[in-house]
Amino acid sequence: MSAFFRKRKLRYPLIALLVLGMAAAIMILLWSEWAAGIFTLLFLLAFTAAWVTEKKVYEETEKHIETLSYRMKKVGEEALLEMPIGILLVNEYFGIEWANPYMTSALEYDTLIGESLFALSDDFQVFVKSEDQQETTIALGERKYRVYYKADDRLLYLFDITEQVEIESLYYADRSVLGILFIDNYDELAQGMDDQTRSNINSVVTSLINKWGSDQGVFVKRVASDRFMAVFNESILEKLELSKFAILDDIREVTSKDNVALTLSIGVGAGSASLVELGSLAQSGLDLVLGRGGDQVAIKHPSGKVKFYGGKTNPVEKRTRVRARVISHALRDLIQESDQVFIMGHKMPDMDSIGAAVGVAKMAAMNKVKGRIILDFDEYDRSVMRLMEEIESDPELFAQFITPEEALAEMTENSLLVIVDTHKPSMVIDERVLQRMERVVLIDHHRRGEEFITNTMLVYMEPYASSTAELVTELIEYQPKHEKLSMLEATAMLAGIIVDTKSFTLRTGARTFEAASYLRLNGADTVLVQRILKEDLETYVERAKIVQTVEFVGTGIAIAKGEPDRLYSPVLIAQTADILLTMKDVNASFVVAERTESTIGISARSLGEVNVQVIMENLGGGGHLTNAATQMSNTTIEKAIEQLKAVIMEDTEGGTTE
Numbered sequence: 078m079s080a081f082f083r084k085r086k087l088r089y090p091l092i093a094l095l096v097l098g099m100a101a102a103i104m105i106l107l108w109s110e111w112a113a114g115i116f117t118l119l120f121l122l123a124f125t126a127a128w129v130t131e132k133k134v135y136e137e138t139e140k141h142i143e144t145l146s147y148r149m150k151k152v153g154e155e156a157l158l159e160m161p162i163g164i165l166l167v168n169e170y171f172g173i174e175w176a177n178p179y180m181t182s183a184l185e186y187d188t189l190i191g192e193s194l195f196a197l198s199d200d201f202q203v204f205v206k207s208e209d210q211q212e213t214t215i216a217l218g219e220r221k222y223r224v225y226y227k228a229d230d231r232l233l234y235l236f237d238i239t240e241q242v243e244i245e246s247l248y249y250a251d252r253s254v255l256g257i258l259f260i261d262n263y264d265e266l267a268q269g270m271d272d273q274t275r276s277n278i279n280s281v282v283t284s285l286i287n288k289w290g291s292d293q294g295v296f297v298k299r300v301a302s303d304r305f306m307a308v309f310n311e312s313i314l315e316k317l318e319l320s321k322f323a324i325l326d327d328i329r330e331v332t333s334k335d336n337v338a339l340t341l342s343i344g345v346g347a348g349s350a351s352l353v354e355l356g357s358l359a360q361s362g363l364d365l366v367l368g369r370g371g372d373q374v375a376i377k378h379p380s381g382k383v384k385f386y387g388g389k390t391n392p393v394e395k396r397t398r399v400r401a402r403v404i405s406h407a408l409r410d411l412i413q414e415s416d417q418v419f420i421m422g423h424k425m426p427d428m429d430s431i432g433a434a435v436g437v438a439k440m441a442a443m444n445k446v447k448g449r450i451i452l453d454f455d456e457y458d459r460s461v462m463r464l465m466e467e468i469e470s471d472p473e474l475f476a477q478f479i480t481p482e483e484a485l486a487e488m489t490e491n492s493l494l495v496i497v498d499t500h501k502p503s504m505v506i507d508e509r510v511l512q513r514m515e516r517v518v519l520i521d522h523h524r525r526g527e528e529f530i531t532n533t534m535l536v537y538m539e540p541y542a543s544s545t546a547e548l549v550t551e552l553i554e555y556q557p558k559h560e561k562l563s564m565l566e567a568t569a570m571l572a573g574i575i576v577d578t579k580s581f582t583l584r585t586g587a588r589t590f591e592a593a594s595y596l597r598l599n600g601a602d603t604v605l606v607q608r609i610l611k612e613d614l615e616t617y618v619e620r621a622k623i624v625q626t627v628e629f630v631g632t633g634i635a636i637a638k639g640e641p642d643r644l645y646s647p648v649l650i651a652q653t654a655d656i657l658l659t660m661k662d663v664n665a666s667f668v669v670a671e672r673t674e675s676t677i678g679i680s681a682r683s684l685g686e687v688n689v690q691v692i693m694e695n696l697g698g699g700g701h702l703t704n705a706a707t708q709m710s711n712t713t714i715e716k717a718i719e720q721l722k723a724v725i726m727e728d729t730e731g732g733t734t735e
Contacts, residue, residue: 176189185218214242251312254313263303346377347377348380365525405551411535429498431569432573432574433548449487451479467605493514526694526699564599572609616652645671665687669714677713690702692725693705
């Protein structure tokens with residue numbers, strides 16, 4: 078009975094009844110034996126009735142539990158075998174030991190037992206071997222499943238979410254997208270047109286854009302003489318990406334027939350449900366495109382991810398120097414408000430970086446402010462080494478060069494930092510200097526990339542320019558003439574222009590020659606430039622060995638590579654790419670070689686038909702339409718070439734990202 082009481086919750090009333098009955102019997106016994114006998118009889122009858130009732134309840138409960146247990150077991154078996162949930166048991170080698178009928182029929186197998194889990198999908202291999210991931214989505218056949226994995230039991234649950242994914246796809250495909258279309262150089266070109274020509278050009282451009290919008294399902298509205306607004310959705314955007322925004326080519330080709338260099342720039346905001354945010358993203362994308370020289374499309378998402386399309390033409394050279402004069406005066410005011418000016422270029426500085434830095438230091442001197450050029454004396458190539466040897470012969474000029482540590486010790490709140498020949502924080506000689514400085518000016522001639530130095534007081538980026546040295550030369554012309562350029566300063570700046578233009582053969586405009594003429598008038602020594610740029614026989618032979626490895630990808634695209642486990646200077650890699658470009662039937666050249674023990678460098682050159690900037694950006698680099706480069710970490714030359722070939726094929730054969 079005690080065991081029974083321990084098992085049943087209803088034992089408590091019986092125990093209480095028994096205790097109360099015994100207590101009452103004792104009390105009555107003390108009072109009257111006759112009454113005690115009657116009470117004991119009645120109590121035994123009541124207790125017996127309670128016992129019978131309790132036993133009946135217990136038996137019914139046990140029977141109910143057995144029935145419920147059976148039903149639960151049956152339901153569990155039916156759920157395991159018949160519910161539309163896939164269940165897989167695998168062994169330690171990820172072979173399938175058991176699969177429920179639903180999973181077998183869904184995959185149209187006679188039996189899954191004995192099959193490798195990885196044979197169903199390669200995605201399983203990454204998922205089950207990941208320590209952090211608890212669930213994922215995997216496509217099996219035409220269906221998509223959300224997969225949960227219990228590593229301890231080697232058990233996988235698969236839930237069919239195909240319909241959910243389709244609904245999500247429809248939702249995302251129908252999300253709004255905003256675009257801003259901007260006609261490059263419209264105002265400048267329109268100033269030189271008569272009313273009839275301007276009207277004809279307006280009509281042609283408007284007609285082309287409206288027809289494009291009608292054909293693609295895009296609502297387009299002209300909001301200014303050089304600006305249109307476009308409204309469409311994500312599914313239309315996907316189609317436009319597949320066509321790589323052919324409207325860019327249409328505008329360029331049609332207007333060129335009338336000898337008008339009009340191009341189109343488009344900023345697109347996508348990936349957000351907020352129209353306000355979409356508008357902001359579209360404007361930001363347009364600003365990014367204009368900073369890269371125009372004739373492109375930038376699709377920007379809230380995450381900061383940007384896709385670029387187009388960019389098949391070189392930036393149009395500005396005909397006037399109004400902007401240069403305005404920037405020069407603004408920079409003069411900033412210099413005069415500073416106690417000293419620090420100038421910093423990019424890592425492994427080249428001639429253009431050093432020449433531009435020397436020019437900015439001269440601008441500081443023209444305004445009676447000390448200029449200091451930040452340089453890592455352990456990191457520059459051979460050609461810069463020759464230039465630095467010449468600079469060392471001028472103690473006054475060489476004294477302006479300091480190390481990053483010295484700059485960090487000398488800078489104050491009133492100091493000014495001028496970044497030249499780069500706009501990427503990760504590319505500057507020392508990021509600590511950039512982070513410490515609150516007053517920053519940026520001067521660069523590269524097309525703007527996603528990574529950009531923010532919180533600048535003044536930005537002067539002109540992608541049409543041949544070099545940063547050219548831009549700095551124009552700025553110097555509008556500075557106070559307290560001091561003149563020395564022969565060595567002018568020579569250093571001219572060397573920067575000559576190197577970046579490949580002796581005035583690439584990206585050379587009228588203003589490039591004007592800048593070179595100004596430097597020549599101020600004593601630039603062309604013979605000294607040639608002496609600085611001379612190369613030794615060993616370099617020539619090394620370059621020839623790389624050229625011997627050339628292979629062609631597609632039509633006119635040449636790829637050469639350096640020897641494994643051998644380090645090459647960036648200048649040698651770049652020079653080899655330049656030489657390949659001069660050869661017959663080569664429209665674009667890429668040279669891949671080891672820069673450091675953990676870094677592979679790629680130098681890219683083009684005659685303009687292939688946008689090497691976009692190709693290098695897809696590999697983490699950047700540059701110009703015809704001149705770009707990148708560095709890839711923790712890889713090999715062969716793997717880097719495989720990635721390069723994949724990006725080239727995607728770019729030249731209609732991939733989705735450019």
